[in-house]
Amino acid sequence: MSLDESQYHKLADELLEMLFDGLDEAIGDEADVDLQDGILNIEFDAGGVYIINKNAPNKEIWLASPKSGASHYAYKEGAWMGTRADVNLLELLNDELKVSLS
DSSP: OOOOHHHHHHHHHHHHHHHHHHHHHHHTTTEEEEEETTEEEEEETTSOEEEEEEEGGGTEEEEEETTTEEEEEEEETTEEEESSSOOBHHHHHHHHHTOOOO
């Protein structure tokens, strides 16, 4: 499914809001979770920063992770999947952050 610009923004904004709400609740006592202007920052008190943001020109979500590095995700068949490897963004975050996101 090829997304038009409005579909992309709707899906990307929904993802970021869901991540913000879920992570703030799940790890809010261990990290500062902040969402502003399409950029989600997760800064752990013990060190390490995750940045998840929209990249509208490519219709992707970009992740900077202190564990797995930088990666890009496109919306395919109902999920945000890696553009270079067949990795589901939510599954990766579940594994790295030891939380359950849906």
